Amino acid sequence: MASMTGEKWGGCLCGAVRFRAAQVKTEFGGCHCKMCQRWTGGPLLAASVPADAIEWSGAEAVGIYQSSDWAERAFCTRCGSGLWYRVTTRPDTDYEVLLGLFDDPGGMRMTSEIFIDAKPGAYAFTGEHRRETGAEVQARYDLKRAEST
Numbered sequence: 463m464a465s466m467t468g469e470k471w472g473g474c475l476c477g478a479v480r481f482r483a484a485q486v487k488t489e490f491g492g493c494h495c496k497m498c499q500r501w502t503g504g505p506l507l508a509a510s511v512p513a514d515a516i517e518w519s520g521a522e523a524v525g526i527y528q529s530s531d532w533a534e535r536a537f538c539t540r541c542g543s544g545l546w547y548r549v550t551t552r553p554d555t556d557y558e559v560l561l562g563l564f565d566d567p568g569g570m571r572m573t574s575e576i577f578i579d580a581k582p583g584a585y586a587f588t589g590e591h592r593r594e595t596g597a598e599v600q601a602r603y604d605l606k607r608a609e610s611t
C-alpha cells in the first residue's frame with residue numbers, strides 16, 4: 463500500500479477553487495495518453511487523494527467534462543485550470559488531483575508513467591520507475607475487471 467503525506471492544500475490559478483486534502487498518496491504518476499496531452503498541454507501529472515479525504519471549496523466555479531464513458535475531468539470555469547481526473551463508473555473513487563495545484567508538493571515522488579508509447583519524443587522524465595504502454599495498462603484493467611466479477 464502506498465504511504466500517505468500529511469494534510470495538504472491547493473487550488474487553481476485564480477483561487478476560485480481550493481481544496482484541503484487530509485491525506486495524499488506520496489507516490490504520483492504521469493499519463494502520456496493523447497487525451498491527457500490535449501487536456502494539459504503535456505503529460506498529466508496527478509496524485510491520488512481518497513474521496514473521503516478531500517474537501518473542495520468554490521464548487522460554483524467547477525466545470526465537469528465527461529471525457530469518456532468511465533471518467534470525468536474537472537476544471538475551473540473562471541481561469542481554465544485543470545482540477546482532477548476521476549473514474550465515474552464506481553462510487554467513491556480517488557480524485558486524481560493535478561500535481562501543479564498543490565501549494566507544496568513536497569514529499570511526493572513519481573513512481574509510474576502510463577501510455578509511455580504515446581509520449582512525444584521531444585521530452586522524457588528521468589528516474590527509475592514503472593513505465594507501461596497503453597496496451598499494458600489496458601491488460602491490467604481488463605484483469606482487474608475479470609477478478610472483480
Ligand SMILES: [Zn+2]
Pocket residue numbers: 474475476477478479538539540541542543
Ligand atoms: Zn480558477
Ligand SMILES: [Zn+2]
Pocket residue numbers: 493494495496497498499506577
Ligand atoms: Zn491519460
